[in-house]
Amino acid sequence: MNTIAPVELPKAYRLLNHGPTVLVSARHAGVSNVMAAAWACALDFMPPKLTVVLDKATRTRALVENSGVFVIQVPTAAQAQLTHRVGNRSLAEAPDKLAEAGVELFDMPGHDLPFVAGCSAWLACRLIPEPHNQQTYDLFIAEVVGAWADTRAFSNGHWQFEQADPALRSLHYVAGGQFYLTGESCVVKVD
Amino acid sequence: MNTIAPVELPKAYRLLNHGPTVLVSARHAGVSNVMAAAWACALDFMPPKLTVVLDKATRTRALVENSGVFVIQVPTAAQAQLTHRVGNRSLAEAPDKLAEAGVELFDMPGHDLPFVAGCSAWLACRLIPEPHNQQTYDLFIAEVVGAWADTRAFSNGHWQFEQADPALRSLHYVAGGQFYLTGESCVVKVD
Numbered sequence: 001m002n003t004i005a006p007v008e009l010p011k012a013y014r015l016l017n018h019g020p021t022v023l024v025s026a027r028h029a030g031v032s033n034v035m036a037a038a039w040a041c042a043l044d045f046m047p048p049k050l051t052v053v054l055d056k057a058t059r060t061r062a063l064v065e066n067s068g069v070f071v072i073q074v075p076t077a078a079q080a081q082l083t084h085r086v087g088n089r090s091l092a093e094a095p096d097k098l099a100e101a102g103v104e105l106f107d108m109p110g111h112d113l114p115f116v117a118g119c120s121a122w123l124a125c126r127l128i129p130e131p132h133n134q135q136t137y138d139l140f141i142a143e144v145v146g147a148w149a150d151t152r153a154f155s156n157g158h159w160q161f162e163q164a165d166p167a168l169r170s171l172h173y174v175a176g177g178q179f180y181l182t183g184e185s186c187v188v189k190v191d
Numbered sequence: 192m193n194t195i196a197p198v199e200l201p202k203a204y205r206l207l208n209h210g211p212t213v214l215v216s217a218r219h220a221g222v223s224n225v226m227a228a229a230w231a232c233a234l235d236f237m238p239p240k241l242t243v244v245l246d247k248a249t250r251t252r253a254l255v256e257n258s259g260v261f262v263i264q265v266p267t268a269a270q271a272q273l274t275h276r277v278g279n280r281s282l283a284e285a286p287d288k289l290a291e292a293g294v295e296l297f298d299m300p301g302h303d304l305p306f307v308a309g310c311s312a313w314l315a316c317r318l319i320p321e322p323h324n325q326q327t328y329d330l331f332i333a334e335v336v337g338a339w340a341d342t343r344a345f346s347n348g349h350w351q352f353e354q355a356d357p358a359l360r361s362l363h364y365v366a367g368g369q370f371y372l373t374g375e376s377c378v379v380k381v382d
Contacts, residue, residue, distance in 0.1 A: 039234065084381070175208065179379070183371055
């Protein structure tokens, strides 16, 4: 059963607002790659924008620079090992990196981009070229042009972690192979 | 008992790596303010840098622009209501905002900055002026020049949420007064 549904763009920021570690994927000239990034962040509500830090050593960065488009996706607790693997191996040294990490890619109609299967949310991004930021800080700014979520994890504009399978929770990377999972919900009185 | 200890700068990024919602505080000409920000992110390891989005409507932004320094601190689960309050009221409209939100400020020797008591970590930041980013994207870049943590929550270069009082966990804001707390630890095999 396909549980992927579009997320309206004004609510796309909510897919990143809780600060998850993400997967960045891109494709150029027939080469696809996926990397992990703990340093991705929402930047604006509407049109939605985001920032992501892409080190000069990564192949994914070159694909982004050449294609001008990429996907930011939110991996799940079930993908912790996959996330760590794609974050620690380079396509340059391990041509079979994606298969070895267990990454399965799929297409989303209308977007020539590699989407990673099994994630909880996907943001199709168009690079806003800012050469100074990219060169000086490895900082990339993009506009979100499409958003989708697995409705078991995110629906009605909100994450549903309280009711969802814990395997769908997001990952928050620290260091040395350690993540924290997204935890309990805490709702404060709005006064 | 004072449980605040310095964090060595090469590990300062770990205070933000899990993507918590933060409090931004700043002081200029005798006026101090504190706001909440879900859009703060590590940018570099060493020297540590970070990004934070500061809307033009906020008083804190003007204080940062005038003083060139600010504090990013990580509030705890126990401070959820405080965090939501300082994020939703402006000093311009509520001169007693900080007292009403229950904010207590303290000084750190050698830094002329307002630190918020009760947080789990503090990053003293020096603005790296980037007028284009600030004007176009509300995006501020800073170097972290000092870092401290409550040793009950972060010690030996790692968060200690597994052993710590749950009230010390970090907050991850979504929308409408809802946060997720930092959850379980998940350690993958590093292969």
